[in-house]
Amino acid sequence: MAEPNMKNEYSERFDQLRKNRVEMSFHKYGPAKTNFKDKLVDALKTHDLCIEKYKETKNTEYLVDAANYLMFEFMYPQLDGAYxxxxxSDESAGTVGEAIGEWGL
Structure with missing residues (x-):
């Protein structure tokens, strides 16, 4: 099996954009630990707002913001019992569409 070309499979730029926004948000909104651990901001609902805004505007900055809200939910879960x-693949949430890997190539 071929090795993945990580330049095509992963975006370091996306990570850098996320990190830049987290640093800026710290100064603008305060510590993420307080905002999310103390449930002052709902990470999942705010993520959903970002996705809706992306669909409306097609501005990929909203995808960066949405990813950060998922990261905050991962770091400071707001759902009771989250783990x-x-x-x-048997327990996968699934995908919409059919990935090329499923074609048996």
């Missing part, structure tokens, strides 16, 4: 467990 991380690595899963295999």
């Amino acid at each position: 991380f467990k690595a899963t295999d």
